[in-house]
């Protein structure tokens with residue numbers, strides 16, 4: 032559930048707001064470990080004798096009095112336990128700079144160097160709910176998410192509140208969205224040093240494509256996202272780096288981006304740019320030329336690579352598939368499920384009884400026990416869910432995408448599940464309506480269109496010339 036294996040939700044009560052001059056009076060920690068999907072929660076708290084009087088106003092706010100801390104251990108006496116609880120995990124606090132700063136100073140006075148990756152739940156709340164009324168203070172967050180709070184303004188009570196805030200996010204929001212926000216916040220300190228400090232913040236939290244440049248005029252890498260800032264940030268998040276991201280971090284010198292109205296526009300623009308500019312790091316990552324569909328040849332499915340596909344082929348086709356290998360894997364799974372013959376499907380060489388027949392898992396077309404046409408009819412039925420739907424219109428159709436701020440509208444024109452172009456005004460649209468050329472088959476584009484069409488979320492408007 033959690034995007035990283037261990038978190039410590041921390042809250043401190045103190046004698047004031049200056050990490051250097053003021054002292055800690057109470058520490059509350061909720062340590063959460065995710066071990067193979069099982070979440071283990073440990074709680075720890077202690078009053079701490081600050082060694083100085085607590086200002087009366089602070090005593091009123093927290094309910095922690097001089098008398099209460101007089102018999103409590105000093106910070107050095109609990110430092111060992113605290114350090115053990117914070118070991119190897121992300122430090123989480125509400126307005127984390129405050130709590131993290133106090134603990135760092137307290138440890139520094141003991142000559143202990145403490146550092147951790149820090150997740151601030153104020154920033155997390157702001158990122159996920161930018162338009163929330165009432166701000167992102169702990170009281171507002173507690174009220175907004177109806178969090179149960181045992182003891183507000185006591186360290187463990189507040190630490191529990193921020194843990195239940197984060198825990199609850201995974202119930203109320205899509206996990207990917209929470210992960211992305213957490214990653215986005217954690218990445219901040221690890222931006223490649225050669226990039227300007229605001230390189231990420233300068234990106235919009237909106238759909239589009241981004242281009243990473245090194246020293247050469249051609250880009251190193253092109254990507255797309257529905258949230259440019261989060262996606263680009265994720266490339267440089269220290270905990271999520273792939274080999275490619277590591278190399279990109281070393282070579283990158285600047286970032287450019289283009290906004291699109293929506294996800295489809297970003298996908299289309301990325302496909303065009305990657306094809307035209309062939310960035311070095313994209314070629315290693317995606318092999319779109321491997322993609323294809325399957326058509327029936329003599330009644331049996333055969334793989335057809337992307338570059339040989341013509342629009343008419345999609346009328347009686349299956350897929351799309353990422354590669355010939357994935358087509359064969361799919362076919363093999365169907366054979367197993369429906370007792371089809373892998374030899375007849377050309378998945379297995381040789382003659383006579385197929386391997387599955389020997390295990391009584393093939394109905395026996397290979398040994399003449401099932402008529403070929405019966406087998407092939409069962410095959411067609413088994414393939415039916417993979418059939419590419421008929422293009423529902425006579426000619427080209429548009430899909431309108433509107434940016435959430437409504438400032439940008441893209442009109443994408445398609446025909447036969449192929450993309451013809453994208454218009455941003457009436458003139459461009461008329462040009463596309465009469466265009467005869469078409470972009471070549473693109474796996475991701477066709478797949479996204481068909482997925483949305485099957486889900487009933489694709490609105491195709493006929494394009495009138």
Ligand SMILES: [Zn+2]
Pocket residue numbers: 371372373374375384385386387388393394395396397398
């Ligand atoms: Zn067989």
